[in-house]
Amino acid sequence: MPVRPSTSKPIPTAVKDPQLVEVRRQQIVDAAVDLFIKKGFHRTTTREIARESGMSIGALYEYVESKxxxxxxxxxxxxxxxxxxxxxxxxxxxxxxxxxxxxxxxxxxxxxxxxxxxxxxxxxxxxxxxxxxxxxxxxxxxxxxxxxxxxxxxxxxxxxxxxxxxxxxxxxxxxxxxxxxxxxxxxxxxxxxxxxxxxxxxxxxxxxxxxxxxxxxxxxxxxxxx
Amino acid sequence: MPVRPSTSKPIPTAVKDPQLVEVRRQQIVDAAVDLFIKKGFHRTTTREIARESGMSIGALYEYVESKxxxxxxxxxxxxxxxxxxxxxxxxxxxxxxxxxxxxxxxxxxxxxxxxxxxxxxxxxxxxxxxxxxxxxxxxxxxxxxxxxxxxxxxxxxxxxxxxxxxxxxxxxxxxxxxxxxxxxxxxxxxxxxxxxxxxxxxxxxxxxxxxxxxxxxxxxxxxxxx
DNA sequence: CGCGCCTGAGCGAGCGTTCGATCGGAGCTC
DNA sequence: GAGCTCCGATCGAACGCTCGCTCAGGCGCG
Incomplete structure (x- = not known):
């Protein structure tokens, strides 16, 4: 089973709780699916994704490499x-x-x-x-x-x-x-x-x-x- | 035969040569098709479309309302x-x-x-x-x-x-x-x-x-x- | 205090679009 | 034909704004 492509964040500073990472990522995905369906990928902003997943942009970028x-x-x-x-x-x-x-x-x-x-x-x-x-x-x-x-x-x-x-x-x-x-x-x-x-x-x-x-x-x- | 949607520029100041308009629009379309195929709509800039159709952005916007x-x-x-x-x-x-x-x-x-x-x-x-x-x-x-x-x-x-x-x-x-x-x-x-x-x-x-x-x-x- | 986690103002590049300046040739006058 | 005006067509610097992303700092828990 190969690893995700370019993705799979190197994790910035410390070793994070992998369970929390999974939860947060799922939140992000759920929010993003809704938004992308409603507005399309390009018309959706990272700020919206963050807001909809109940976190700040800063937090979002802790769990995700890029849009x-x-x-x-x-x-x-x-x-x-x-x-x-x-x-x-x-x-x-x-x-x-x-x-x-x-x-x-x-x-x-x-x-x-x-x-x-x-x-x-x-x-x-x-x-x-x-x-x-x-x-x-x-x-x-x-x-x-x-x-x-x-x-x-x-x-x-x-x-x-x-x-x-x-x-x-x-x-x-x-x-x-x-x-x-x-x-x-x-x-x-x-x-x-x-x-x-x-x-x-x-x-x-x-x-x-x-x-x-x-x-x-x-x-x-x-x-x-x- | 209905008219184009929001499109069909009101023509800004004076009456333009309708034949030229047709030619220019075709140039734009031809260039845009190539670029959109190659890079997609969102990744193509209006400047590129202009360059590829052999005119300036200014000229482009004379023949087209928007991207x-x-x-x-x-x-x-x-x-x-x-x-x-x-x-x-x-x-x-x-x-x-x-x-x-x-x-x-x-x-x-x-x-x-x-x-x-x-x-x-x-x-x-x-x-x-x-x-x-x-x-x-x-x-x-x-x-x-x-x-x-x-x-x-x-x-x-x-x-x-x-x-x-x-x-x-x-x-x-x-x-x-x-x-x-x-x-x-x-x-x-x-x-x-x-x-x-x-x-x-x-x-x-x-x-x-x-x-x-x-x-x-x-x-x-x-x-x-x- | 240290550390994991979060915050959000701010950065700067890039974008679509505008608009005053410029070009160039057709038409007119003498 | 020289000089002039006029005007549609063209140009591209500049504007205003959006957006992806960063980072200096804050909060709370052990």
């Missing part, structure tokens, strides 16, 4: 929550296909619940210093990996059909269709509720995974040209 | 290009299904070509003033509407099967799977090239649109619970 460091902590926190919630509900393993169906449902519920947080990562992670960004992206791949594993399990037990080369792509499709529920809510919510959404997207994904690998296109149709 | 106004012009410009390119290749109407297949291919090509621009809109449009943001989102819906129309045409001529209630959602799916090629390129590019991507995603989408509306889930499977 960007706060953003990193926020992203890390959200990703960890997300991943934990997902893995948590996938303990009981069944037939691959049913696991997948369950996982999609669970995932979409989590995405519905964490809409704002997902949006936050999407819109602000580019403001991270490069090293931290790489870190966050790696975490994103790990989460995608959860679905890759489920898909592969389905291939092995024969309950899913798919060109093995497309496993990664399908996993990303699932992830992105979930995120879509978060960042297109301004329009989707006007037409569908969560259950509608789960139904249609599950159908889309599982339909593909049941008969043909790359087929699906009715054969005999021409037009492979342009 | 946010530049961002709006950029978004508008990208969306217009995108929409024009899409509509442009959909003139010859065929059977709905083939039109859709063609449109998806064309769309993914455009997205591949405009990766950076798509990413730009995604990450920076939240920095727009609310009124301009609404404008940009409306444009996004219009573009989605192109695919809604194609889908409906397919329903009418019987070449596509789909629950009519899901038309909007499927259109959004297409749009988002296209955007995914832009904003997940850091990983997708490692595994797939554009043709792979087009093949798998077309299969996914068209497979669903050919036999069942919401079916796809093998009947008799339980687990509608949790």
């Amino acid at each position: 960007e460091d706060v953003l990193y902590l926020v992203c890390e926190n959200i990703h960890n929550t997300l991943e934990a919630r997902l893995r948590d509900t996938l303990k009981e393993a069944q037939n691959g296909r049913e696991t997948l169906r369950l996982a999609i449902r669970q995932y979409l519920y989590v995405m519905d619940d964490m809409q704002d947080d997902v949006l936050l990562i999407y819109q602000e992670s580019k403001s991270l210093p490069p090293e931290s960004l790489r870190y966050v992206l790696r975490k994103e791949e790990q989460i995608t990996g959860i679905f890759e594993d489920i898909l592969r399990r389905g291939l092995e037990d024969g309950s899913l059909q798919l060109d093995p080369r497309a496993v990664t792509l399908m996993a990303h499709n699932i992830i992105v269709l979930g995120q879509m529920w978060a960042f297109r809510r301004w329009v989707l919510r006007r037409h569908y509720d969560l259950e509608d959404y789960i139904r249609v997207q599950t159908s889309l994904l599982l339909n593909e995974l049941m008969d043909s690998g790359t087929g699906g296109e009715a054969r005999g149709e021409t037009d492979d040209g342009n | 946010e106004d530049v961002l709006y012009l950029v978004c508008e410009n990208i969306h217009n290009t995108l929409e024009a390119r899409l509509r442009d290749t959909l003139k010859e109407a065929q059977n709905g299904r083939e039109t859709l297949r063609l449109a998806i291919r064309q769309y993914l090509y455009v997205m591949d070509d405009m990766q950076d621009d798509v990413l730009l809109i995604y990450q920076e449009s939240k920095s727009l003033p609310p009124e301009s943001l609404r404008y940009v989102l409306r444009k996004e819906e219009q573009i989605t509407g192109i695919f809604e129309d194609i889908l409906r045409r397919g329903l009418e001529d019987g070449s596509l099967q789909l629950d009519p209630r899901a038309v909007t959602l499927m259109a959004h799916n297409i749009i988002v799977l296209g955007q995914m090629w832009a904003f997940r390129r850091w990983v997708l590019r490692r595994h797939y090239d554009l043709e792979d991507y087009i093949r798998v995603q077309t299969s996914l989408l068209l497979n669903e649109l050919m036999d069942s509306g919401t079916g796809g889930e093998a009947r008799g499977e339980t687990d509608d619970g949790n």
